[in-house]
Amino acid sequence: MLKKVVPWGKVLSYKKQKDELILEGEKESLKIEVINDKIVRFHFSKDKNWKHNYSFAIEKDLSKKDLDFEEKSSEIIIKTKFLKINVCKENGKIVLFDSQGNLILSDYKDLGYGRFKDKVFSFKKMGEEKAFLGLGEKVGDLNKKGKKLVNWNTDDPHHYPNKDPLYQTHPFFLAWTPERSYGIFFDNTYRSYFNMGEESDDYYYFYADGGELDYYFIYGPTPKEVVENYTYLTGRYYMPPIWALGYQQSKWGYSEAEKVLEIAKNFREKDIPCDVMYFDIDHMDEFRVFTNDPIRFSNMGEFIQKLNEIGFKVVPIVDPGVKKDVNFEIYREGIEKDYFCKKSTGEIFIGYVWPGECAFPDFAREDVRDWWGKKQEKIINMGVSGVWDDMNEPSSFPHPFEPISKSLEKNNTFWGQFSDHEEEIFYEKTFPKDVVHGKNKEFIHDEIHNVYGLLMVKASFEGWKKAKPNIRPLIITRAGFSGIQKYSVVWTGDNKSWWEHLYMSLPMLQNLSISGIPFVGADVGGFGENCTPELFARWIELGIFYPFLRNHSELNSRPQEPWAFSKEVEDISRKYIKMRYRLIPYLYSLFWEAKERGIPPLRSLILEFPEDQEAIHNEDEFMLGSNLLIAPIYREGAKARSVYLPQGVWYDFWNKKAYQGPCYISYYAPLDTIPLFLKEGSIIPLWEEQNFVGEKSQEILELMVVPGEGKFIYYEDDGISWNYEEGEYNLIEFINTGKTLEVRYLYKGYKSERGKFRINVNSVEKIIEIEDNGESKVIEYS
Ligand code: MIG
Numbered sequence: 001m002l003k004k005v006v007p008w009g010k011v012l013s014y015k016k017q018k019d020e021l022i023l024e025g026e027k028e029s030l031k032i033e034v035i036n037d038k039i040v041r042f043h044f045s046k047d048k049n050w051k052h053n054y055s056f057a058i059e060k061d062l063s064k065k066d067l068d069f070e071e072k073s074s075e076i077i078i079k080t081k082f083l084k085i086n087v088c089k090e091n092g093k094i095v096l097f098d099s100q101g102n103l104i105l106s107d108y109k110d111l112g113y114g115r116f117k118d119k120v121f122s123f124k125k126m127g128e129e130k131a132f133l134g135l136g137e138k139v140g141d142l143n144k145k146g147k148k149l150v151n152w153n154t155d156d157p158h159h160y161p162n163k164d165p166l167y168q169t170h171p172f173f174l175a176w177t178p179e180r181s182y183g184i185f186f187d188n189t190y191r192s193y194f195n196m197g198e199e200s201d202d203y204y205y206f207y208a209d210g211g212e213l214d215y216y217f218i219y220g221p222t223p224k225e226v227v228e229n230y231t232y233l234t235g236r237y238y239m240p241p242i243w244a245l246g247y248q249q250s251k252w253g254y255s256e257a258e259k260v261l262e263i264a265k266n267f268r269e270k271d272i273p274c275d276v277m278y279f280d281i282d283h284m285d286e287f288r289v290f291t292n293d294p295i296r297f298s299n300m301g302e303f304i305q306k307l308n309e310i311g312f313k314v315v316p317i318v319d320p321g322v323k324k325d326v327n328f329e330i331y332r333e334g335i336e337k338d339y340f341c342k343k344s345t346g347e348i349f350i351g352y353v354w355p356g357e358c359a360f361p362d363f364a365r366e367d368v369r370d371w372w373g374k375k376q377e378k379i380i381n382m383g384v385s386g387v388w389d390d391m392n393e394p395s396s397f398p399h400p401f402e403p404i405s406k407s408l409e410k411n412n413t414f415w416g417q418f419s420d421h422e423e424e425i426f427y428e429k430t431f432p433k434d435v436v437h438g439k440n441k442e443f444i445h446d447e448i449h450n451v452y453g454l455l456m457v458k459a460s461f462e463g464w465k466k467a468k469p470n471i472r473p474l475i476i477t478r479a480g481f482s483g484i485q486k487y488s489v490v491w492t493g494d495n496k497s498w499w500e501h502l503y504m505s506l507p508m509l510q511n512l513s514i515s516g517i518p519f520v521g522a523d524v525g526g527f528g529e530n531c532t533p534e535l536f537a538r539w540i541e542l543g544i545f546y547p548f549l550r551n552h553s554e555l556n557s558r559p560q561e562p563w564a565f566s567k568e569v570e571d572i573s574r575k576y577i578k579m580r581y582r583l584i585p586y587l588y589s590l591f592w593e594a595k596e597r598g599i600p601p602l603r604s605l606i607l608e609f610p611e612d613q614e615a616i617h618n619e620d621e622f623m624l625g626s627n628l629l630i631a632p633i634y635r636e637g638a639k640a641r642s643v644y645l646p647q648g649v650w651y652d653f654w655n656k657k658a659y660q661g662p663c664y665i666s667y668y669a670p671l672d673t674i675p676l677f678l679k680e681g682s683i684i685p686l687w688e689e690q691n692f693v694g695e696k697s698q699e700i701l702e703l704m705v706v707p708g709e710g711k712f713i714y715y716e717d718d719g720i721s722w723n724y725e726e727g728e729y730n731l732i733e734f735i736n737t738g739k740t741l742e743v744r745y746l747y748k749g750y751k752s753e754r755g756k757f758r759i760n761v762n763s764v765e766k767i768i769e770i771e772d773n774g775e776s777k778v779i780e781y782s
Contacts (some may be wrong), residue, residue, distance in 0.1 A: 002199075005114035005121050008044065011089045014076060019064040021078065023087060024048070028111070030092070036063040037081035038219040039227050042094065044120070044212060052212040052418030055187055056451040057234050057483035083218055096182075096217060103127065104219065108203035113213050120188075120209040128177040130615050132196045132204075133223075133604065134514040136482075137492060139163050142507035142619035144173070147709060148198040152191045153450050153479045154428050155395035157494035157528055160500065167393055167493050168480045169450040171206070172234075174226045178611045181220035183188070183230050186532050188214060189450045189481065209327025209423075210446055222610045223514070224599055231352025231516045231598025235486035239595055240519060241385070241472040242719030243313055243693040244489075245584045246275030247472060247544075247577045249561065250327040250552035251326020255282045256296040257303045258486055263561060264312050268691060271575045272562050273581050275692045276474070277307060278388060278552070279316040287355035288323045289330060290378045305382035311692035313385035315474055320392050321358030324350060325544065330375055331485045334359060337761040339368045342441070344434045351396030351431065363455035364448050372456070380467045388475030389488070392453035394477045396430055454487075461487040470721045476548070482516070489519040489548050497557065502539050503634040507619045509546065513600035517593060519550030530558045531555065532670065533565035534636060537572045541674035543631040544580035545624050547587065547601045572672045578689045585685040585701065585714065590625045590714035592731075601625060609646040614662060618644040624720045627682035627712070628653075631667070631675040640668045641675065647678035651706055655762055658707075663666065678762070681710025683734045683741070686760075693719070697753040700769070703741065704760045705781060706743065710736045718749050724750075739782040748774060 008030075011023045023030045029048045029085070034042040043050060055717060069078040078085040083104075088514040091110035097103055111123035131143040138149060139159055149170035159166065171186040173194065192209040196422045197204045216233060230414055249267070254260045260277055263469040267274040283300075285291040292300045304314050322331050322340070334340050340359040341349045350357050376387065427433055435445040448455075456475045463474040477490040484490060493503040506524035512520045524543035525531045531539075540562065543549050553560040562573030570589050590601035599607070601621040607616035621643065629650065631643040638732040645661035652659070653676035659665060678684070684704040690696045701714075717729035727749040735742040741759060757769040761781050768781055 002111070002123070003350060005111060005123075006116065006591040007110040007510055008092050008113040008115075009110070011076070011087065011092055014071070016067065016069070017269050019067055019764065021067050021069055022075065023074075023092075025242040026091065032067070032078060032085075034067050034080055035076070035216070035233070036065060036229075036657075037083070038216045038225070039233065040078075040080070040083065040085060040629075042217065042302040043214040044402070046115075046212060050212065052187075052214050056185055056189055056454060059235065059479060059483065059486070061136055062233070070113055076428060092660075098180060098221070099701065102180060104177075104182055105217070105760040108205070111205075118210045119207050120211065121205055122186075122205050122213055123512055125204040126197055126202055126204055128180070128198075129175040130178070130613070131176040131606070133174045133176060133606075134170065134183070134511055135173050136395050136515045137168040137490070137508060137512055139166070139504055139508065142510055144196050144617060145192070146197050148193065148195040150191065152449060153393040153430075153481075154451060155391065155429055155478075157394045160497055161500075161502065162493075167453075167478045168484070168490065168512075170482050170512075172230055172515055174223055174514055174615065176223055176606055177609075179221060179614060181219075181223045181226050181610065183218035185216040185218060185230055185482065186214075187216065187482075188212065189448070190446050201608060201635050223607050224610070227516060227599060227607070228532065228597045231485070232776070234483040234516055236516075236595055236598045237485045237518050237591070238472065239724055240301070240716065241474055241590075242584065242588055244386070244474040244548075244747060245587050246549070246693050247251045247261035247273055248276035248278065249274050250280065250550055252280040252553070253282060254280065255553040257298070261303070262307060264307055264310060266561070266563065268310055270563055270570065270574070272693070273572075273577050273689070274312065274689050276313045276315055276385070276550075278550075279314065281317055281319070281354055283316060284369055285293060286323065287319070287353075287718050288328050289321070289323070290321055290375055300382045308383065311695055313474070314383065315386040315388050315392050315476070316384050316386045317459070318379075319353060319390055320357060320360055320363075320394055320452075321351060321353035321396070322361065323355035324357040324359055327460040331359060333371075334361065337371070339365070339371060341431065341435050341437060344436050345439075347433060349435045351394075352389060352398070352768055353396060358396070360396075361429070361456075362437050363452060363459055364443055365439050367439070369455065369459035369462065372459040373466060376460060376463040377467045379409045380464065386476065387464065389453070389457050389460055389477040392456045392477065394430055394449075394452045398428060451481045453477060454481040454484050457484060457487045471584065471722070472720060476621070483516040485519070489521070490517050491548060491550065492522040494527045494554070495522055495533035496528040497553070498529065499535060499634060499636050499747055501526055502535065502542065502632070503620070505542075505546075506622060506632070506634070509602055510604040510619065512606070513602045514604060516600075518594035518598075518602075521546040521550055521601075523550065523552040525551050525553055525560045527552060527554050528557065531560055531565075533569045536560070536565055537569045537671055538578050538633050540573045540631070544576045544583075545602070545628070545630045549580060549590075568671070575672065576674075579690055581687045581693075583684070585687050585716070586625065586627075588719075589685065589713060591716045593713070605644075606645060612646050612662070623722060627679050627684055627710070629677040629679065630678075633669050633674065640666060642665045643675050643677070645677065649708060650677040651680070651763065652676075653678055657709060678706045679710070680706060680708030681736050681738070682708075683712040683736050685712070686716050699753055700756045700758050701754050702758045702760055703773070704762050705736055705741055706720075707763050708736070708738055713746070716752055729736070740778050740780050742776070742778045743772075744776045745774065
């Protein structure tokens with residue numbers, strides 16, 4: 001690989017142009033921009049002409065800092081408050097240091113920018129990096145060091161241990177070192193590749209099949225700060241509608257409205273909380289988008305209302321493929337207005353999905369997105385509470401339902417081959433290579449493919465905002481690209497009811513979270529295959545700690561509702577789902593932190609313990625916020641496991657026993673128990689149990705207080721409108737000294753229903769109730 005790549009060479013001259021520094025090479029040039037003291041953009045041209053002067057991922061106008069640089073005899077030096085960047089004039093090599101002069105990252109030799117045909121590369125010297133994290137939705141270990149990965153949004157339901165790529169593309173990684181973590185965001189939507197030391201111990205590299213080398217170096221030095229700065233660029237999630245933190249039930253195969261209603265009523269009868277029912281493709285009229293089957297799902301409006309009355313929200317599936325049918329309004333309009341994707345020859349591209357032959361909206365066009373958003377009003381007006389965007393990789397089956405050729409299984413064979421033939425496998429389940437996008441057909445499919453889902457979801461979100469300007473939606477998507485978190489939840493697609501896939505969700509969700517997406521979850525119970533009672537019990541115990549909690553399974557799998565297995569499993573499910581509902585105020589406050597800083601609720605241990613060298617070896621546990629450590633059981637028949645507890649005192653959630661970390665313990669966990677620990681000093685705000693969010697007004701906020709010192713910022717608002725953006729919310733900081741709890745109102749803009757705090761001193765089971773009159777106060781509890 002290395003040998004084929006042609007380095008960009010010497011810096012011949014340089015000039016400062018507004019807030020950019022342009023370094024001219026012989027054929028190509030580099031533009032450097034200082035976004036802030038920790039973020040620097042390196043953008044290489046092809047032919048001195050920066051074509052990539054837009055971004056699908058970074059949608060805000062980035063203000064830039066004035067660039068402070070000096071020229072030395074052999075190098076050009078740029079300084080920010082935290083960084084010093086040297087560019088060698090002789091060979092273009094870039095080396096980054098912190099402000100004390102410690103090396104952070106260096107180009108590998110002269111290959112910081114190189115090309116081979118249309119491909120653009122960057123090689124970096126492997127230094128102190130102990131782990132590479134992030135990179136979106138990947139199977140396998142948390143730490144991607146020593147691995148190679150490719151990004152090309154792909155609908156493949158077989159998530160085998162070597163399966164890559166999957167549905168999402170996040171060309172961003174966090175390089176962890178105990179002292180100086182940094183990140184790189186490669187803002188390139190073409191098929192991209194990351195070789196994180198698989199080829200050599202000496203270097204790692206990333207490249208793309210087209211476009212330009214345009215990347216952002218993002219400094220920490222802590223992992224949290226890297227994620228914060230990355231999401232500063234690509235955006236952060238809004239406050240979710242609070243009911244979306246409840247339990248959600250779905251199944252492909254709820255074939256008629258009555259069936260859905262029956263399931264919903266069952267939740268109430270069986271006293272198992274649930275907030276959302278999904279409508280999968282079963283509800284559509286011959287799979288036409290935004291329609292309902294006139295017999296099985298007639299009178300949708302009325303039916304949704306019935307569900308609403310018993311406390312359920314409804315989220316229907318939406319697929320991008322529009323049935324080729326001249327009598328179908330959306331198809332007809334799409335043709336008349338010329339809104340569908342075309343081939344370079346000018347004919348409309350017809351693919352093959354559930355409805356049979358389909359045309360696909362060209363979401364790269366703003367007018368098409370507006371149109372789609374407008375069409376979506378049809379379902380919004382029926383009373384749905386969100387939109388589930390599926391098949392948006394985009395997925396298009398080989399025509400018509402031919403078995404997919406064996407080549408899809410030849411995973412990884414394309415690596416480094418650079419032969420067009422090997423790359424054909426990328427086009428087997430999606431649009432062919434010659435599809436073009438954009439109003440003036442300015443984009444080839446290779447550039448749009450990985451953002452097709454993002455653009456569809458943007459249409460959904462913006463359409464929603466126009467239709468219901470003051471109600472937050474629950475948008476969920478399968479495909480996405482960096483920045484998807486501005487619009488949507490990401491669920492991890494078609495996993496299977498396998499123990500291995502329960503396990504897989506641990507590193508996968510941790511890395512998705514590090515990739516800037518706070519609202520993530522995997523289908524609880526598994527999508528494909530048949531779940532067993534034991535697997536379901538263990539999965540629901542874990543699932544209640546996923547930010548997004550949905551039970552979903554495929555058409556032919558056995559029933560998978562919490563009561564579908566046994567009395568024992570039903571009881572376990574009830575216990576844990578109720579616990580989830582207790583935790584909603586804690587989780588909601590974590591979402592506030594995600595909105596403010598981009599820090600995800602579901603956290604790898606290293607986010608919380610960045611200097612802990614042991615943490616990286618424990619991907620089979622994670623934290624929810626800074627207070628709860630979850631160490632699920634993930635093996636059939638297992639009743640115990642080893643748990644790593646980092647620095648500090650930890651309290652067993654169930655029996656309150658204390659442990660002094662760092663340590664490994666062996667923990668006994670029979671079927672109804674998940675190993676769960678509270679960090680010393682924790683303050684966990686809890687609600688009273690309820691069947692669905694909003695069933696009970698929460699007049700008392702319970703605060704579970706754990707011995708030790710700690711702080712927690714509690715956030716609240718009306719949970720449903722955008723009024724919080726106008727200041728209608730409250731922020732309360734709770735400070736635990738071990739003896740007292742201080743309640744400090746940081747901001748007061750919302751009138752809540754609360755009249756009391758109930759302090760639950762967890763270690764001694766002591767309860768203190770006090771009035772909340774909106775004033776800050778100190779409460780003695782010991
Ligand atoms: O080709 O709508 O991942 O959740 O149930 C399968 C049917 C299409 C894939 C989604 C899955 C959904 C299914 N869909």
